[in-house]
Amino acid sequence: MKIYMLFYFILLELRRIIFGVKSFAEVDVTDNCNLRCKHCYHFYGKEEFKINELSLSVWKKRFNELHKAGVRFILLVGGEPALRNDVLMLADKIFPFIYVITNGTIRIPGNFNHLLFVSLDGMEERNDSIRGKGVFSKVMNNYSGDKRVAINMTITKNNYKELEDVVNVAKENGFRGVVCNICASGTDVEVPLFIKKNERKVIIEELKRVKTLYSDDFLMSKGMIKWYEYPDHRESCHWGDEVLHFDVSWNRRRCFGNNADCSNCGCLAGAMQNPLQMVLSPREMMKLVYYKTD
Numbered sequence: 278m279k280i281y282m283l284f285y286f287i288l289l290e291l292r293r294i295i296f297g298v299k300s301f302a303e304v305d306v307t308d309n310c311n312l313r314c315k316h317c318y319h320f321y322g323k324e325e326f327k328i329n330e331l332s333l334s335v336w337k338k339r340f341n342e343l344h345k346a347g348v349r350f351i352l353l354v355g356g357e358p359a360l361r362n363d364v365l366m367l368a369d370k371i372f373p374f375i376y377v378i379t380n381g382t383i384r385i386p387g388n389f390n391h392l393l394f395v396s397l398d399g400m401e402e403r404n405d406s407i408r409g410k411g412v413f414s415k416v417m418n419n420y421s422g423d424k425r426v427a428i429n430m431t432i433t434k435n436n437y438k439e440l441e442d443v444v445n446v447a448k449e450n451g452f453r454g455v456v457c458n459i460c461a462s463g464t465d466v467e468v469p470l471f472i473k474k475n476e477r478k479v480i481i482e483e484l485k486r487v488k489t490l491y492s493d494d495f496l497m498s499k500g501m502i503k504w505y506e507y508p509d510h511r512e513s514c515h516w517g518d519e520v521l522h523f524d525v526s527w528n529r530r531r532c533f534g535n536n537a538d539c540s541n542c543g544c545l546a547g548a549m550q551n552p553l554q555m556v557l558s559p560r561e562m563m564k565l566v567y568y569k570t571d
């Protein structure tokens with residue numbers, strides 16, 4: 278199964294390079310969320326943000342169009358995508374490779390056999406100070422022992438020292454490992470979470486230190502860490518240029534939000550770069566790109 282998936286993956290990449298057919302899409306399946314994290318770009322500058330959910334038939338039409346256009350990999354985000362588990366299960370019927378970024382407080386059904394990036398931003402006290410009271414324990418109750426899960430930590434000036442602890446939490450709970458974004462925008466002016474370019478050095482040193490100690494469980498390859506070390510990617514970005522991006526109203530965009538700052542990039546998706554380059558990081562690729570649990 279794994280070898281078949283690897284060849285399929287390489288074929289799709291070759292199709293993109295030769296014929297320009299894009300295989301990957303990133304889609305907001307909802308604008309709603311049950312949390313209000315302090316660093317959330319989605320709710321940046323908004324007092325309230327709630328829309329009516331779209332019907333399954335709308336999603337079926339959209340997903341079928343994407344599939345017909347050649348999309349085989351899809352990243353489902355939001356808002357909180359687990360508010361629309363019905364849409365996730367629909368995607369499961371259409372796309373072979375699905376990734377979800379979720380806050381982990383609403384369990385995605387066990388028969389959804391795809392990689393889940395579940396957010397944790399530190400140990401319980403730190404995480405809950407950013408994401409809300411009780412969130413850490415909800416995540417653990419929902420997903421402890423779940424092999425679909427890679428922990429997704431948003432690194433800030435306040436939590437980067439807890440990265441090693443989070444890697445240990447991932448190991449103890451049977452998760453696939455830990456990846457990280459670097460926080461490059463914030464909603465709470467009282468909490469200085471935003472990281473500027475010249476403030477990255479100490480964080481990069483910590484990423485490298487943790488990678489040396491936990492090479493199997495901290496799933497940022499050296500190339501991905503380098504992306505964060507030199508964060509100005511205005512010239513070129515595979516994620517921005519070669520992936521189809523849609524907000525929930527089906528407007529096109531270049532990245533997760535419309536206000537992405539490519540001169541100070543902190544996105545894991547950008548750091549993963551061209552998927553063919555991930556072949557150079559087989560350990561991370563096995564766990565992050567094409568692995569399934571069966």
Ligand code: SF4
Pocket residue numbers: 310311312313314316317318319320355356357379380
């Ligand atoms: S869970 Fe995600 S979408 Fe919801 S508030 Fe937090 S960062 Fe924003």
Ligand code: SF4
Pocket residue numbers: 510511513514515516517518531532533537538539540542543544546547548
């Ligand atoms: S913010 Fe980063 S990942 Fe997004 S398009 Fe810009 S460089 Fe790429």
